[in-house]
Amino acid sequence: MTHRAQNYIVSHMNTTEIMSKERWQRVLENSQDRETPFQLILSDVIEEKYQELLDAIPFAKIYYAVKANPAPAVLSLLDRLGSNFDVASVYELRRLQELGISADRMSCGNTIKKFEHIKEFYAAGIRLFVTDSEGDLRNIAMAAPGSKIMVRLMTEGAQTADWPLSRKFGCSPDLAGDLLILARKLGLQPWGLSFHVGSQQRDITAWDSALSKVSYLFTWLLENEDLKLSCINMGGGFPATYRERTNPVQTYADEIKRYLEEDYGDILPEIIIEPGRSLVGDSGVLVSEIVLISRKSRTALERWVYQDCGRFGGLMETLGEAIHYPILCERNGPLEQVILAGPTCDSMDTLYEDYRYELPLSLAVGDRLYWLSTGAYTSSYSAIEFNGFPPLQTLVI
Template sequence: MQAFDYSFDLDGYISKERFARLKAFSADKETPFVVLSLGVVAGKYDSLRKAMPYADIYYAIKANPEKEILKLLIERGSCFDIASIHELDLMLNLGAAPDRLSYGNTIKKARDIRYAYDKGVRLFASDSEGDVRKLAANAPGSDVFFRILADGRGADWPLSRKFGAQPEVIFDNILLAKTLGLNPRGISFHVGSQQKDVTQWRMAIETCKELFEATADRGIALDLINMGGGLPAHYRTPIEETYVYAAEITDYLREFFGDEFPRIIIEPGRYMAGDAGVLVTEVVLVSHKEREGGLPWIYLDVGKFGGLIETIGESLRYPIYSERTGESRDYILAGPTCDSMDVLYEKNLVRLPVNVDEGDRLYVFTTGAYTQTYSSVFFNGFPPLRSYVVE
């Protein structure tokens, strides 16, 4: 087992002034819940816009579809990556124009393709012959970008195998799309969510260049690269600032495309919303399972099924803060449900003060992305994770 020290300076994640406001706001609210800061989301958007001014930002709605967040990003000029017709309807109802939406899911029903097309969507992702044929039949003449495989090495939450195809298969699908009356626009990839190894972008961009050249030889001029998501949020493992990743990625684009870039799309989700959220939870029980030795367990009123599913495999290590001070020790951390899978950290132990007790509140940072949308509907009778939005 490995101890993971969760004692840290608040300033690494939240200012003391903002934390005081968070405490005051949440004091009378029943845990667990997430508090989301619109100011943090706005700051992340503006930082990315400044760091990559040449790129079109398509926010990945699935990271956090809170309406206030979406309205903020619409006002700021963002475009949006949708994964389903339900996200499409959400965005249209909020006033987003269909030409600012990209249907980025490569797995979609024919009738959903037709629905999106009838609503005005004209930009679709694909990675298979079957999907290309459905697009041609249900979204004729639409722009299509094709997703290549990326192995996701270096990412805390890899997105390999299920999505994308080998370049040779993508090449064939591009030619097929052209013959079926679609408009092949470019290549997409995703280097894995919470990707800290910036060289993964280089390898993917190089493959894009190779496909651009190969299709040009067959008379198809691609002009778009969708670089997906991957930019990291601030969990426990140190990361670089936004401008550092952006500068490296820009250098890779120049290496393979010179100063005349294709159209570049980026789809930040975790990067945009993750740092904006603080999950407030209560200690339900501190349990010692052995008379001598052994590790104590802390059970929270939120766990894997309440929004922290990305602790599966202990992949993501959330910063957890206790206001208690003094001597600390290692704990195993678990959720409240009657399921033995609902253990958050057992290999990477959590170090918290020895005087943590039942009824204490703990604050879990970087929980603005993939938490409330991942929480179960009614498992063990627990309601979905609530959220509140503040400025």
């Protein structure tokens, strides 16, 4: 089948909102004759997003969250653009090292780490660590002496983030204060506070409540412990373009700047951000093929559409039907509700059943689906051989 540029529809979304005609043309050219499923990453989108973030928040230092998309070509591109990197594991560290990126441009933002791995981070040259517990802090003091410590605060905002990161990470302000005091006693540098308001955070005021806890602790530690903090790490949370509307990054930046100025006036502490999704999300197009279309009864009003990429093929953030990607297909005409599922023998591999997409009635087996904004948290999630299916192939163009 030849895949042509015309007759594409996007449910609830105008393609041009996400991708120019020229970019779309490039996607099609690079998709021709390639066996599905696969993912294309448009590197110029990442470049654009990086510049946009840099312009919007010029006062912040960017540490790209490698976990969002660790493809070597993506990392090398961000390296060339001048980004720093936040690593979650020694495996990410090693990949960056292989690419010649030096560890003084890295932070370790994972609060859960083995003692031996902290040693490796330190030996490599990483000197900036995030923690949220006494056990981890004491390990850092032994394995990475003298390092800078950021203590991660627990945040609210789970209801308004499409992919919340609450509870598992962070601690309450009282413990955060204790940990920073202990860090100083242990010979570490109590550097500052960090938080993550939840990924794809659509409510900008989530930063306001996190920052007010931060500001309270900055003041309390200075006045009561003569401990001056230097840095705020605001994590990620900035949005990619999915089906639900979000504010532009500039609006996020303007509001956050206002919150910061209310607390610190003109002289801001060092500000770090760790964007993942907002930098790489929109750059990805995952191309799949429809394997089977069926109805579950003679009178069923919706069809099941099974395609060759599912949750185990990289679309893991459909878990809980959390992230709603814009989907393009190759047909037009009247629409009908569908339940979208993947190809494996596991009912967990049902992508959207409660959240209903509408796709053309004329949809047929062999048609391709184009999943837009799939550049973040997809390929790295794909299983290595669940049901024998190979991991998702990525092509950076």
